[in-house]
Amino acid sequence: MTGPSPAERLVDLLDLEEIDLNIFRGRSPRESLQRVFGGQVAGQALVAAGRTVDEDRPVHSLHAYFLRPGIPGVPIVYQVERVRDGRSFTTRRVIAVQRGRTIFNLTASFHVREPGFEHQLPMPEVPEPESLPRLADEVRQRLGTLPEPLERMARRQAFDLRYVDRLRWSTEELAGVEPRSAVWMRATGSLGDDPLVHTCALTYASDMTLLDAVRLPIEPLWGPRNFDTASLDHAMWFHRPFRADEWFLYQQESPISTGARGLARGQIFDREGNLIVSVMQEGLFRPHSPAPETSSGREVRGETPSS
Template identity: 60%
Template sequence: MTEAARQAALDLAELRSGERAAQGQPVLDRLVALLDLERIEENIFRGVSPAQSPVRVFGGQVAGQALVAAGRTVAPERGVHSLHAYFIRPGDPSVPIVYEVDRIRDGRSFTTRRVVAVQRGKAIFALSASFHQREPGLEHAEPMPEVPGPEELPQRSQLMAEHADKLGVYATAPRPIDIRYVGEPPWVRREHGPSAARSQVWMRADGTLSDDERLHVCVLTYASDMTLLDSILVRHGAYWGFDKVVGASLDHALWFHRPFRADEWFLYDCASPSASGARGLATGRFFARDGTLIATVVQEGLLRILED
């Protein structure tokens, strides 16, 4: 049994005992274990999901694991600078996920990999990632918005605990990422009706990570699927659990601009430029605590508001 599988079994034991999962370093260590894939063959890896997963595998998890699989076939001096992914089928958290890596190209400056995540013989997720040998060049970046610091804001888990009856597993599941809303949380904002305001949260891995740069990139990839689609729902005064919302990530793209640590605070500044045809587009920018723009994300999601 892999370390990730052992941690998943521990999660299951906690769930069955009825105890609320802890936060902090132990939970973060489980996330790191989930990202530590088992190598089956030269270009084939296997991962598992935590027992407290909802009915389908969390998109950030499969994206993070796929990026780990790609990175393990690339020279360590080349860092990932972009990824583009499609969520093809819902993943079953009770079944291991097999990641098949295709070594597309190894060039003088860039390396390209394609990864397909498979369950029961069918693809559930596909990712293309590009790795680049770092080199000097032009430099500029947009400034970070002026927002209150994270120490002044309550933890998301504390706010969610007050509405556990509506949010279900999302309120009680282990939280390896500390999230703090800038302003009112979206389930409160929905009471004021539709809003064009941005969705902004402070995030950080809830503990300490090693100095492995790729681990920090994979943890941010995991976190990037959190709260992003909220920027679409707030435009319509709706939120998961409080309204009859059915949604799923369709595709996901990330660009990494500068080095960072995922266990230090970063601001996730999100907005939605458009929604139509039951699909919404969300964009996000990640800023380090000192205002440095570290990454940009774009995602399209399926969102259906059901009638009574």
């Protein structure tokens, strides 16, 4: 008997438990990660906010800060403040708490759909997703086989990722590479028909690859890491309805990196070329410091720096 699919597990992860008025609890899987994946916390927080808003008001924007690293395996409590319920806009503030400490906060705005004029920049011309290799297959081809931890993560991955440009594996291949990246994504199975689930699933996915654009000029996306990285803040604007289990193109670029912080912005298009979401994110990029030595001469690593 097989267990739930990765897409089903994602939907379950986003199905929060309501434990009191305006208070929700989310699961945090115990995985081989140092901290809880930021996209999970953002997606769950948006679910909590959306559960307190009428269905005719979809989310149109969110602004969030990652304050402390989450602990895998420990439930996260989401406290929702009903800031405003206006005639056209609704505002919610969410605080994520783990073991009595605030790890994340989010403000989300919801808007009744209204008619208006339209324009958008065109989607860049890129190969169709079916013509590109799956990320896991591209890595397997290069390495021969995936290390067991990566193989296990690939089996549990809820999104099919296909990079438009080939992966770089060495610093020599990075010469002249611009801080830009593009990747096709879609959930690996059906996410159902609840628009809030699709919005929160895409919020989850939006944190998976955006900072790639910052890293591209300085180190390969696969291989040893020269920097401790962490998401600092995250903002999204939702322009049109979409389904996260259908192909979308995530176009990403980094206009600047300085002071140990890198800024990335993304545009998400559906298969027909409609701009559906805009994203901005800043990440910490702190160079690894030499490990101190004990009196016996053995290296000692401290905790990963966090914001």
